[in-house]
Amino acid sequence: MYRTKAYLLLLVWGCATGVWGITNNADLIWYEDSGEPHDYLARQPIPEGLITTRKIVVNQKFPILWQVRFAFFDNLETLVIDDCGVNDIKPNTFRDLKPLTNLSLSRNNLRELKEGVFNHVQIKNLNFSSNKISVIAARAFDNMPVLERVVLDFNELRQWSGEWFFNCTNIKTVSITHNFLEELPLKAFRNFWNEEDKEVDVYFSYNKIGRVDPTAFEGAKNFGDLFLDWNDMERINGHALGKLSSIRHLNLNGDSLQCLSEEFMSSVLNKTELLSLRENPLKCECFQELQMRAEKTHTEIEFSQQQTADC
Ligand SMILES: *[C@@H]1O[C@H](CO)[C@@H](O)[C@H](O)[C@H]1NC(C)=O
Ligand SMILES: *[C@@H]1O[C@H](CO)[C@@H](O)[C@H](O)[C@H]1NC(C)=O
Ligand SMILES: *[C@@H]1O[C@H](CO)[C@@H](O)[C@H](O)[C@H]1NC(C)=O
Ligand SMILES: *[C@@H]1O[C@H](CO)[C@@H](O)[C@H](O)[C@H]1NC(C)=O
Numbered sequence: 001m002y003r004t005k006a007y008l009l010l011l012v013w014g015c016a017t018g019v020w021g022i023t024n025n026a027d028l029i030w031y032e033d034s035g036e037p038h039d040y041l042a043r044q045p046i047p048e049g050l051i052t053t054r055k056i057v058v059n060q061k062f063p064i065l066w067q068v069r070f071a072f073f074d075n076l077e078t079l080v081i082d083d084c085g086v087n088d089i090k091p092n093t094f095r096d097l098k099p100l101t102n103l104s105l106s107r108n109n110l111r112e113l114k115e116g117v118f119n120h121v122q123i124k125n126l127n128f129s130s131n132k133i134s135v136i137a138a139r140a141f142d143n144m145p146v147l148e149r150v151v152l153d154f155n156e157l158r159q160w161s162g163e164w165f166f167n168c169t170n171i172k173t174v175s176i177t178h179n180f181l182e183e184l185p186l187k188a189f190r191n192f193w194n195e196e197d198k199e200v201d202v203y204f205s206y207n208k209i210g211r212v213d214p215t216a217f218e219g220a221k222n223f224g225d226l227f228l229d230w231n232d233m234e235r236i237n238g239h240a241l242g243k244l245s246s247i248r249h250l251n252l253n254g255d256s257l258q259c260l261s262e263e264f265m266s267s268v269l270n271k272t273e274l275l276s277l278r279e280n281p282l283k284c285e286c287f288q289e290l291q292m293r294a295e296k297t298h299t300e301i302e303f304s305q306q307q308t309a310d311c
Pocket of ligand 1 (some may be wrong): 077078101102125149
């Protein structure tokens with residue numbers, strides 16, 4: 001059924017004929033406000049509800065996404081293009097899209113996010129989980145004024161870049177769990193804080209991060225969740241983190257920490273509400289020192305039962 005050479009999600013309304021019609025091959029599921037789904041088959045007459053729908057799920061394979069003409073969907077909030085076999089997205093594909101709450105491109109075969117695809121697009125939540133993304137252009141997300149959350153879980157990224165999210169003034173959450181990141185590079189969060197009091201959540205769980213550049217947290221201010229659990233951290237650079245204003249939850253479960261530095265205990269612990277240290281090979285004297293310090297700073301620390309029992 002699927003056109004393997006299909007190059008488009010070109011929803012062109014039939015202006016030439018004066019008829020409302022999607023002239024190309026996109027099968028969709030659209031939803032009524034009540035949540036009731038309806039199938040729409042390509043090239044069929046447009047039912048009234050489709051024009052005013054809030055949610056569309058593309059229900060067809062599209063190896064390459066070309067320009068999406070969604071300019072007529074005034075109420076669209078959610079566009080789901082999951083599991084559609086997408087290999088590539090051409091620049092300007094989403095140019096016509098009106099401000100959208102959620103765009104999901106999960107479970108496709110994307111290997112690269114190029115510049116020019118998302119720049120200036122008004123989307124709040126972007127989900128790219130379970131693709132094969134190993135390359136993100138330095139400017140791929142620049143100038144996305146309403147972007148709040150990007151999910152890149154289950155991809156193949158080896159590098160994080162502090163250049164990402166330039167002029168994305170509302171960015172609050174980035175999740176990039178289950179990738180192959182090895183390092184937090186210099187000024188890794190330089191584009192995240194324009195307003196002092198914004199709280200940012202970053203999830204780097206299940207990567208291979210072993211190195212944190214001394215300048216990685218330069219310019220960083222308040223973290224909600226800072227998750228570096230199940231990485232290869234043997235030490236945490238207390239100087240690097242010392243410059244932050246606050247961390248609600250620093251998660252270091254499943255790393256390789258034997259202890260935390262004096263610098264960490266004196267200048268990071270007192271700005272951390274909750275510190276998770278389960279499944280680390282902590283030495284007993286370190287465990288005891290930490291407990292003592294944490295009492296003074298009113299930091300809650302989560303240890304493994306084993307750690308508590310052994311010391
Ligand atoms: C958009 O996605 C977020 C999760 O990223 C979810 O909490 C929210 O309910 C979704 N909103 C809509 C309108 O689908
Ligand atoms: C992103 O998509 C994945 C796969 O479809 C889903 O499991 C996950 O809940 C989504 N995340 C958010 C924040 O919407
Ligand atoms: C930031 O993005 C906004 C909205 O897209 C744009 O108007 C503005 O010129 C951009 N600022 C910079 C410094 O590029
Ligand atoms: C934490 O301790 C450091 C070093 O003693 C001090 O400079 C800083 O002001 C303290 N921060 C908070 C939030 O108490």
